[in-house]
Amino acid sequence: MVTYIIRRIIGAVLMLAVVSMVTFAIFFVVPRAAGATADDFAARYVGKSATEETVGNLADRLGFNDPVVVQYGRWVKGIVAGAEYDTGAGVENCPAPCFGYSFISHQPVWNDLLDRLPVTVSLASGAAVIWVLAGVATGVLSALRKGSVFDRAAMGIALAGVSLPVFFTGIVSLVIFSYGMGITAPGGSFTPITENPAEWAYNMILPWITLAFLYAAGYARLTRAGMLETMGEDYIRTARAKGLPERTVITKHGLRAALTPIVTIFGLDFGLLLGGAVLTESTFSLNGVGKFAITAILKNDLPQIMGVTMLTAFFVVAANLIVDLLYAVVDPRVRLA
Amino acid sequence: MTKKSAAAVVAATAALALGLTACGGGDGGTKKTEGGNSGASAAKDVANGALEAVFNPSDKKGGTLKMAVSEDWDSVDPGDTYYAMSWNLLRIYGRPLVTFNPGAGAKGRELVPDLAESLGTPSDGGKTWTYKLRAGVKFEDGAAITSKDVKYAVLRSMDKTTLVNGPTYFNDWLDLPKDFKSVYKTPDVNTDQAIETPDDQTIVFHLNRPYGGFDYFAALPGTVPVPKAKDDGVKYRDHVVASGPYKFEKVEAGKQYTLVRNENWDPATDPIRKALPDRYEISLGVNADDLDNRLIAGDLHVDVAGSGVQPAALSRVLSDPAIKARTDNPTQARTWYTSIIGDVPPLDNIDCRKAVIYAADRVGLQNAYGGEFAGGDIASSLMPPSIGGWKKLDLYPTGTGDVEKAKAALAACGHPDGFETNMAYRADRPKEKATAESLQQALAKAGIKLTLKGYPTSDYFALYAGKPDFVKKNSIGLATNGWGADWNDGFGFMSQITDSRTIRASGGNYNLSVKNPEIDALIDKAYVETDTAKRDALWGEVDQKVMENAYVLPSVYAKSVMVRGTGMTNVAVSGAWDMYDYLNLGVA
Numbered sequence: 001m002v003t004y005i006i007r008r009i010i011g012a013v014l015m016l017a018v019v020s021m022v023t024f025a026i027f028f029v030v031p032r033a034a035g036a037t038a039d040d041f042a043a044r045y046v047g048k049s050a051t052e053e054t055v056g057n058l059a060d061r062l063g064f065n066d067p068v069v070v071q072y073g074r075w076v077k078g079i080v081a082g083a084e085y086d087t088g089a090g091v092e093n094c095p096a097p098c099f100g101y102s103f104i105s106h107q108p109v110w111n112d113l114l115d116r117l118p119v120t121v122s123l124a125s126g127a128a129v130i131w132v133l134a135g136v137a138t139g140v141l142s143a144l145r146k147g148s149v150f151d152r153a154a155m156g157i158a159l160a161g162v163s164l165p166v167f168f169t170g171i172v173s174l175v176i177f178s179y180g181m182g183i184t185a186p187g188g189s190f191t192p193i194t195e196n197p198a199e200w201a202y203n204m205i206l207p208w209i210t211l212a213f214l215y216a217a218g219y220a221r222l223t224r225a226g227m228l229e230t231m232g233e234d235y236i237r238t239a240r241a242k243g244l245p246e247r248t249v250i251t252k253h254g255l256r257a258a259l260t261p262i263v264t265i266f267g268l269d270f271g272l273l274l275g276g277a278v279l280t281e282s283t284f285s286l287n288g289v290g291k292f293a294i295t296a297i298l299k300n301d302l303p304q305i306m307g308v309t310m311l312t313a314f315f316v317v318a319a320n321l322i323v324d325l326l327y328a329v330v331d332p333r334v335r336l337a
Numbered sequence: 338m339t340k341k342s343a344a345a346v347v348a349a350t351a352a353l354a355l356g357l358t359a360c361g362g363g364d365g366g367t368k369k370t371e372g373g374n375s376g377a378s379a380a381k382d383v384a385n386g387a388l389e390a391v392f393n394p395s396d397k398k399g400g401t402l403k404m405a406v407s408e409d410w411d412s413v414d415p416g417d418t419y420y421a422m423s424w425n426l427l428r429i430y431g432r433p434l435v436t437f438n439p440g441a442g443a444k445g446r447e448l449v450p451d452l453a454e455s456l457g458t459p460s461d462g463g464k465t466w467t468y469k470l471r472a473g474v475k476f477e478d479g480a481a482i483t484s485k486d487v488k489y490a491v492l493r494s495m496d497k498t499t500l501v502n503g504p505t506y507f508n509d510w511l512d513l514p515k516d517f518k519s520v521y522k523t524p525d526v527n528t529d530q531a532i533e534t535p536d537d538q539t540i541v542f543h544l545n546r547p548y549g550g551f552d553y554f555a556a557l558p559g560t561v562p563v564p565k566a567k568d569d570g571v572k573y574r575d576h577v578v579a580s581g582p583y584k585f586e587k588v589e590a591g592k593q594y595t596l597v598r599n600e601n602w603d604p605a606t607d608p609i610r611k612a613l614p615d616r617y618e619i620s621l622g623v624n625a626d627d628l629d630n631r632l633i634a635g636d637l638h639v640d641v642a643g644s645g646v647q648p649a650a651l652s653r654v655l656s657d658p659a660i661k662a663r664t665d666n667p668t669q670a671r672t673w674y675t676s677i678i679g680d681v682p683p684l685d686n687i688d689c690r691k692a693v694i695y696a697a698d699r700v701g702l703q704n705a706y707g708g709e710f711a712g713g714d715i716a717s718s719l720m721p722p723s724i725g726g727w728k729k730l731d732l733y734p735t736g737t738g739d740v741e742k743a744k745a746a747l748a749a750c751g752h753p754d755g756f757e758t759n760m761a762y763r764a765d766r767p768k769e770k771a772t773a774e775s776l777q778q779a780l781a782k783a784g785i786k787l788t789l790k791g792y793p794t795s796d797y798f799a800l801y802a803g804k805p806d807f808v809k810k811n812s813i814g815l816a817t818n819g820w821g822a823d824w825n826d827g828f829g830f831m832s833q834i835t836d837s838r839t840i841r842a843s844g845g846n847y848n849l850s851v852k853n854p855e856i857d858a859l860i861d862k863a864y865v866e867t868d869t870a871k872r873d874a875l876w877g878e879v880d881q882k883v884m885e886n887a888y889v890l891p892s893v894y895a896k897s898v899m900v901r902g903t904g905m906t907n908v909a910v911s912g913a914w915d916m917y918d919y920l921n922l923g924v925a
Contacts, residue, residue, distance in 0.1 A: 036800075039843060040799070040800055040844075043799035043800065043843065043844055043845055044795065044796060044799055044800075045501060046497065046501050046799075046845065047419060047497060047501040047502045047503060047504075047505075048419060048504065048505075048833070048845075048847070049504065049505045049833065049839070049845075050497055050501070050505075050845055051497075051505075051841070052841060052842075052843045054497040054498055054501075055843055055845075057498040058498050058501065061498055087499070087569055087570040087571050087572050088496060088498070088499025088500070088519075088521050088570030088571050089499070089521050089568055089569045089570030089571075089572075089573075090569060090570065092572065105409075105590045105591060106571045106572065106574075107590055112590075112591075115589075171624075171626055171627065171630070174627060174630065175630055178634075179630055179631070179633075179634035179636065186627075186631055186634075186636050187623065187624060187627035187628075187630075187631065188405070188620055188623050188624075188627070282624055283624055283627070284624070284627070285620070285622065285623040285624045285627055285628075287591065287592045287622060291622060292591070295409060295591065295622065298795065299409065299795065300795045300796070
């Protein structure tokens with residue numbers, strides 16, 4: 001077990017290193033291969049009416065004139081040992097782990113990410129609780145009453161949930177519940193849970209439900225399919241033949257086996273969401289990692305793009321590791337080696 | 338192993354959902370929107386009520402003014418910003434030497450002294466400009482503001498490697514010594530030949546050539562004083578030192594700004610500011626559609642960007658009489674147009690360029706930008722009507738396209754069967770895509786075949802349409818473009834987009850097509866003219882020459898549909914910004 005975990009962690013670190021190199025290459029190497037010069041890079045970050053001299057100076061200041069390997073090395077060094085940043089009037093220290101300085105907002109990327117992480121974690125975890133409970137419960141009930149009115153209605157709603165985009169359901173629910181009925185918070189409201197847990201939940205409830213609606217639908221359909229398949233297995237018949245009560249058969253033998261694919265999908269979904277629920281955060285004007293990512297991309301802010309990509313990759317890799325460990329707990333047939 | 342039944346799982350889910358809802362519902366009554374409706378709005382809502390007069394005037398102080406913006410802010414550092422909303426708003430915390438008179442319509446275009454006692458005094462034929470500072474003006478920390486703080490502010494704003502965002506007018510016009518690089522790199526170089534401060538209250542600017550409109554430069558945010566000891570280059574934006582009635586309480590880049598009263602601002606030194614709200618709360622990065630909904634619902638007072646509601650809210654705003662009564666529909670000092678680029682044959686021939694203008698469906702172009710209310714009026718010139726010197730030009734038809742005239746022009750340019758060229762547009766701007774498609778269809782009728790090429794907005798001028806090499810290599814004959822005035826006079830609108838000498842090989846150009854020595858000569862004449870009326874007339878002539886030579890195909894003089902938040906007082910659409918004047922808004 002311990003060797004397994006160590007092996008996986010080493011694998012995860014290597015995976016993150018590869019992701020960082022690929023991301024760096026996409027934004028720094030590919031344009032160069034296509035003929036972009038250091039000045040072309042700098043030209044994105046100068047103001048209106050900048051002279052050639054200004055562009056050249058800025059290319060120097062942002063380090064675009066160095067070979068790509070040196071630029072990448074500097075970025076890695078910043079993470080390990082920290083970096084220094086030229087503010088024009090002096091030098092500012094960016095302690096390790098320094099994921100670079102934004103070319104545009106001139107803030108250390110790491111601080112910005114840490115600042116936005118609580119919003120994204122709040123959004124993802126609250127929504128996850130709702131969608132897992134609601135999705136799995138609906139899926140189980142639908143499977144047990146296959147073909148019933150409940151099943152058909154639930155699966156119909158699930159289809160709507162999967163089909164309707166968040167930027168539609170989000171805006172409509174804001175107009176109805178926040179601006180019309182006044183029972184939920186307007187867009188852009190966020191209070192840290194440490195400050196006021198009740199207000200935190202009140203502000204987040206609408207984003208949670210909107211995001212959960214999207215995912216619950218998928219989970220309900222997945223659980224239903226899994227349950228239908230499992231409940232037809234021989235060992236279920238054996239369990240019933242042993243005289244076990246039906247609820248034990250369903251939860252211990254049926255649901256537990258049907259949950260394995262759910263746990264896998266959940267790990268991936270949750271990991272990705274921690275890297276930013278782009279649409280939900282944008283729709284509800286929540287300043288989380290997802291909105292940070294989209295702004296960084298729109299503004300071509302390379303250090304920010306690198307930082308947010310690494311954070312997302314980290315969460316996905318970590319979630320996968322945890323999921324693999326959980327397999328052993330959920331499904332008795334799996335043993336780690 | 339727990340033995341929960343499936344039903345229990347469902348019950349738990351339901352209970353959780355109910356619990357959360359109850360929690361939300363419980364708080365809901367007290368938390369909801371205290372912003373918008375708190376004020377005692379006395380005036381009856383009237384559409385365009387703030388265009389020519391101040392709507393709901395009041396001197397009552399107090400309350401919190403809630404603003405929001407969907408886009409990011411370049412910077413709140415007065416020496417490092419180029420957004421109109423920023424230039425408008427920063428005057429609540431910073432005092433430039435001169436500023437625009439707070440007020441509606443044309444009154445808002447007048448220049449009035451702010452930190453200075455009076456407008457500038459020219460000497461040496463307009464090459465030297467002198468200002469006297471008002472006595473008793475202080476920074477937020479209580480330190481007296483001197484002319485040296487203004488000089489330092491102007492000089493630092495010229496370091497475009499550090500403070501990249503602002504305009505470069507001072508760089509281009511001040512008579513600086515050759516060895517001066519920047520206040521940070523060459524702090525010991527004597528700069529008195531450019532800016533003198535003979536005493537703490539006097540500042541003298543020396544230009545490298547005469548300029549009659551220098552008061553407009555003095556109104557740039559670059560003249561807002563900055564204390565040298567507090568300046569840390571690009572990080573100054575995190576803690577700007579106030580000289581106006583408000584100071585920053587919180588600066589969270591990309592998230593929000595809050596401002597509170599600056600106790601060291603003395604109203605006796607400031608005849609133009611009312612300083613009504615107790616507090617400003619500005620949210621950044623708000624979803625644009627949600628922002629409109631909040632504005633309409635009364636949860637917000639002002640959309641800081643001042644460019645009007647999004648298409649999603651537009652039909653609702655225009656069709657509901659109660660909301661429409663809260664709108665203002667100003668024409669902005671902004672023209673959306675298409676550059677016709679003479680570097681790319683056969684558009685080097687004036688008749689081929691004219692053929693493009695004749696064939697264009699001008700109504701189609703208006704619709705591409707959003708129609709009469711949200712798009713704007715069909716433009717017949719590059720210069721928009723609110724700029725001094727504008728005169729109505731009638732050189733080309735403004736209907737749905739004149740194929741006969743286009744064909745005649747094509748015959749005159751030696752391409753009777755038409756020609757092929759490429760058209761660039763900003764791919765992530767639906768209105769520009771619609772413009773390109775409208776032109777593609779209309780021009781095809783005359784035999785001109787357009788191939789459309791979309792490029793990302795962020796690199797459009799730096800790497801694509803604004804880079805001469807790229808344009809020639811890729812035969813881009815047409816390119817969508819748009820320009821808003823830095824300030825509303827001919828220089829502020831035209832100088833960057835009609836002077837061929839602003840075009841740089843390295844890219845980043847906004848003037849894509851106007852290259853004419855005659856026009857350059859007219860511009861030089863306008864620079865040195867100190868008589869406003871004569872200067873305006875010269876800029877009008879520049880506009881006429883641009884159209885006669887068919888360098889641009891204008892689409893619309895931009896208009897916007899802006900919604901006034903509920904409960905606001907002193908609302909006026911300033912002629913200087915073509916958006917609400919942020920200096921004297923109130924909410925009490």
